Amino acid sequence: MRNFLIIFSLFFYGLNLQAQKPTEINYGDNPKAGNYFNNRGFKMYYEVYGSGEPLLIIHGNGGSIKDFSNQIPYFSKNYKVILADSRAQGKSLDPNDSLSYEMMTDDFNGLLEHLNIKSCYVIGWSDGGINGLLLAIRHPDKVKKLAVTGANLTPDESAVDPFIYKWAKSLNDSINKLPITPEIKKDRKLLHLLSYEPHISKEDLQKIQCPVLVIGGDHDVIRTEHTMLIANSIPKSYLWILPNSGHSTPIVYKDLFNETVNDFFVKPYRKIEGLDRLR
Template sequence: MKHLKIVLTAFLILAAIGQTFAQKSPMDTTMYGRNKAVGKYVNLRGFNMYYEVYGKGEPMLIIHGNGGSINNFVYQIPYFAKNYQVILADSRAQGKSIDGKDSISYEMMSDDLNALMDHLKIKDANVIGWSDGGIEGLLLAINHPDKVKKLAVTGANLWPDSTAVDPFVYKMVMNQNRIAADTMKKIKAPTAEQKNQVKLLHLLSFEPNIKLEVLKKITCPTLVIGGDHDVIRTEHTMKIAEAINKSYLWILPNSGHSTPVIYHDLFNQVVSDFFKNPYRKIDKYGRFN
């Protein structure tokens, strides 16, 4: 039991949702993710999804990463809520969105978000996705292109091997997945929480499996973001940008995976400018500008 707890704690660190950069994170004390005044549940696609909405204006959907929740965007919510209707949800089997089923996939979670937009009668939205949330944002734009007006993703990957993920991180995650699976076999009656955490770790280890050519289906302008020392390899982030027809690429120097947290002011400004300004095709003589 103790061994499993250690493994799952390391897994949550790998999710890079901000707890690692301060002893007392603002994510621990913020009202976001537990705001009784605005928090709601909706029953859709077999589970109760928890969501919160802030601000007014053009809709913006913000998607958290593996093992995260709404509160991961403590720096983005107040910034973007000044000009947008900001919609955030705890993804299936994470945060307050409890889901006891054995299986989970990125496709399921992106379809959940599509269903949430339908429930809220939102025709389309600007979308921000971090880490696993970036994967879900890409899938939302692939499978429901009419729902995504513009897309910004940071720290997303298309497949789960060492060509996409930093080799040290990949080896670490796979080793943790093996240990967690072996340990679970020894537990006679694992709790629902233990099963859920192992399910999320398995997702992180073996998915997604998106082919580069499928990104051609994305028609909306897309800002592809990564840290130059991200857990996602820079060359993989570049491949994602190159495969999307209307894309910009932004690699932050001196940065790891937590771009919306560590560089929140710069992140918010650049993403905001991307959403506000028309996409500009840069080609031929325009490359000299």
């Protein structure tokens, strides 16, 4: 089953994946920047780079800190960049049976509390985008501005490409028939997220107080109309659909992604109404 999950992850994240250049720093396994802390029943692994305004970056399902090797060098020049392996992923081993986006979101809130960070900028990719939205909903004081790419609100074909959605459900059904081992237990939790969560309403999004940049690829596994729905449901939102891109916008358009997100962070939110839209 491990091979199936690896294949799924490569397909899910790599629709337009370009090779990443090796870096001198081993992001995601860097003893100089990494630490563990006991967080709500498991040991959470995290790394911190740079100095300045705090910026939390959250990876997607089955990913890890190393997924942001294109973002860390750029943002750490001007921000205190905080990254962690989400519960039951990467180096954050979790012996517990259940896993939900709400649990992971509260884990990140716990990490920020541990680091004495009252509020920060946030970037979230895929499941990390879902966590970012929930962090702004559940812990609004923690998020100054939020950029999410490839996030969804519901686990159905209105949000996710039908082929990917059915494939995830099929994998989930298959893994539930296998004998339980530690690896199978972990994979079950991650596939359950893809098949049966999240459940975020438009009313929940309307509670978000901070400005949000909502990003998607025009060939993303998340339907473009669903990404538009997310942006339209958040009071202070901008929408950015990248052409000729799948789910891997932080990799395919790494330089433009970094520059645009940073520009969103540093500039004040401006509400555009009426005739201003035509200027």
